[in-house]
Structure formats: C-alpha cells, structure tokens
Amino acid sequence: MRIKILEQQIIQAVRLEDVVKRYAELFRGSKSGKTLRCNCLFHRDDGKSFKVKVTEQTYECGICKEAGNVVDLVQSLVGCNETEALYVLSDWYDIPIKRPGNLAAQKNRRREKCSKDVSLLCSIHENREFNMLFESLDFWKGDNALFAAGHKYLELGLSPSVLPDKYERLAGLMLFPVRDGEGVLQGFLKYMAEEKDQGCICYPPNLADNSLLGLYQAIKAIEKLGFVYLVWNCKDLLAMHVAGFTNTVACCNGNLTDQQIHLLLKYANRIVIIHTAEVPNQVRATKTAARLSFASAVTYRLSLSKKDLSALYRRMGVAKFEYYIRQSTRLVFLNALRDKWVGEQQALAKQSNAAKSKEEKAELRSNQIVIRNKLDKLSGILNENWGHLSWFFDKFVVH
Known part of the structure; x- marks a missing residue:
C-alpha cells in the first residue's frame, strides 16, 4: 500500500515528457500539442514512432508496442524494479520521500540472495x-x-x-x-x-x-x-x-x-x-x-x-566469420570511445560558458580543440571501417 501511495505522489509531481527529454528530443505530434513524438527509446527508429500523450501521461511506440507511464519508462531504461524506479525519480526531481534503508544495501542483499539461489544448484556431481x-x-x-x-x-x-x-x-x-x-x-x-x-x-x-x-x-x-x-x-x-x-x-x-x-x-x-x-x-x-x-x-x-x-x-565460413565479428567488436568499442569524448566535449562547453575569467575560458576552449581533433580523426577511422565492413557483409552474405 505504501508503494502505491508513493507511486501516486511521484506521478503527480513528475512529468513524463520531462523524463523522455533526458533521452531524446521531443517534437510536436499534434496541432493541439497534446501529443509529442520522438524516435523510440527502445529500438533503432528514424520515424518518430514513440508517442507521448501529455494529458494521459502515458507513452506508446507504434512499432515495438512498448507502452506505460513514467514509472514503467524508468524501470525499462534504468533497469530496475518499480520501487527503485520511484526512488530514482525522487532523486532526479528532488522529491522528498522516506526511504526504508539504503538502496545500495538493498542491491547488495539482492545479489547475496542470488548467490545463495545459484549455490543451491551446485549439488549434482558427475558419475x-x-x-x-x-x-x-x-x-x-x-x-x-x-x-x-x-x-x-x-x-x-x-x-x-x-x-x-x-x-x-x-x-x-x-x-x-x-x-x-x-x-x-x-x-x-x-x-x-x-x-x-x-x-x-x-x-x-x-x-x-x-x-x-x-x-x-x-x-x-x-x-x-x-x-x-x-x-x-x-x-x-x-x-x-x-x-x-x-x-x-x-x-x-x-x-x-x-x-x-x-x-x-x-x-x-x-x-x-x-x-x-x-x-x-x-x-x-x-x-x-x-x-x-x-x-x-x-x-x-x-x-x-x-x-x-x-x-x-x-554463410561466411570460419575465417570470414571470425574477421567480421572481430572487426565489428573493435568498431563497437571505438564507437563507445567516441561517445565518451562527445560527452566530455559537451561538458567542457558548459564549463566554458559558465567560466568567468578569460584564462579559464581559454584553457577550457583549448581542451575542447584537443578533443575535437581526436573526434575528427576517430570519426574518419569509424566511417572508413564501417564502410569496409558493410561492403564485406554485402559481398559474402547478402549476395
């Protein structure tokens, strides 16, 4: 019962569209503005299939059919249960609520329980x-x-x-x-x-x-x-x-x-x-x-x-398959590095805008240039290699 009351409190205080904006850019989906749209948060999408109903405070994707309210969205995107999602939202939007203990301690207790559950299966021996x-x-x-x-x-x-x-x-x-x-x-x-x-x-x-x-x-x-x-x-x-x-x-x-x-x-x-x-x-x-x-x-x-x-x-055979997976993995890791540098560049830009002294601004802009040069070089490597891998896939799999 206490969780239900807490959920009602969170839903009344938090706007679904504000949470969605943390992950994607929203666009007007109707003339009245009662519907907003964006690319789906759950799958690769360029058609703005994710629909937010402002009045009802619910969402739904027309392609993958994922739907729910703001708590459901946080559960799926953060990867937690309902209670933890409520606490996450309370942290994001500074909503004062009473908590039954530390979340980290709860997580550790849950992991210990998982360990015990797994150990119960380890009693069968070979004969x-x-x-x-x-x-x-x-x-x-x-x-x-x-x-x-x-x-x-x-x-x-x-x-x-x-x-x-x-x-x-x-x-x-x-x-x-x-x-x-x-x-x-x-x-x-x-x-x-x-x-x-x-x-x-x-x-x-x-x-x-x-x-x-x-x-x-x-x-x-x-x-x-x-x-x-x-x-x-x-x-x-x-x-x-x-x-x-x-x-x-x-x-x-x-x-x-x-x-x-x-x-x-x-x-x-x-x-x-x-x-x-x-x-x-x-x-x-x-x-x-x-x-x-x-x-x-x-x-x-x-x-x-x-x-x-x-x-x-x-389709490929061992050698070509091994090459394809190894190269794809390398590029996935490089993509993650690029995303990290993009985040650092955005953080430096915010710091530069907030900086008051000329010396501090100059240093921050210098750091931005260094990261931008790294990003340009890395983007060139990624574009070239993804293009080659796409050609390789088309040659040995599609045709």
Missing part, C-alpha cells in the same frame, strides 16, 4: 557409470559442420538426477553440460537438431533461469580479455566458440535474470550484447543493457543484420 554410458552412444547424427565441430568443443555431459527414463532418448541429441564456476555439473541442455524451431530444452526446469550456457568454458578467456560476449541461444554460442570467441556465454530463456547477472558480474564488468536487428531483439537488448548498467556493468551492443550468428557462420 563414472554415466560417462561410460555416454561414450557408447552416438550423440551426433547430422551433416551440419557447425554442430559437428561445436558439440565436441563444448563437451558432452549429463547429470544423473535428470537422466531421462529411457537411455534411447539420448541418441541423436546434442547434450551440453551447464556447470558452475568450479566446474561442478548443475544439469544439462539438450538440442534436437532434427526438430526445427524447437530450440533448447533444459533440465531441471529452472536451469535456464539460474545458469549461463558455456560460462565454465569461457571463464579463462573472459579473465584474459576482460570482457564477455552475451548471445541468446546455443546455436549462436556454438558459432562463436568454434570461431575462436571462447569468451562467449548464452542466455537461453530470452531475458537475463538476476541470478544470471550475478554470475556475469563475478567474471566480467564489460559485456558485449550481440543481437539481430529485428525490433523485438532490439527492445530486449535495450532492456538487458539497462539492467546490466544498473548493476554497475559497462555494456556495449553489437547489432547484426537480420541474420543470426549461426546463419552468418554457415
């Missing part, structure tokens, strides 16, 4: 009898080069407590172990290659919510490189590992859970989210990046064409 059984089975029946190489790389594994009733059910399946950071087997994921669009089936049922596929085998590469790739299914995971990007993990349930965020942050603070350009995937990536950022992670987004990673791998 020598089952290993002997698996060696006698033919786990791979197919001619897909990606899976033929990948399933061996990622290792076969099974948890005794989740063994199907009949061993025959395992023949023709690909089984991937899901382990914790110490290598203890928590369960397995099986993929039925002959059934299209069936995707992944996990045992036990909560395995997909509490684990990240491929994490154990990715730990060394993550620690060495300092960042992790996050993909969304086992096929993309296989493609990345076979091409040498062994710092890749997969989230197989569509949305990153608190437990999975906790696992990621144990090993890396920099996460590259790879997603395709379809609107639903862009929205999911936006919300995922927000939740990771709220948990103090540094996120980057690598947006592909409408082809997923496994499709690109099959």
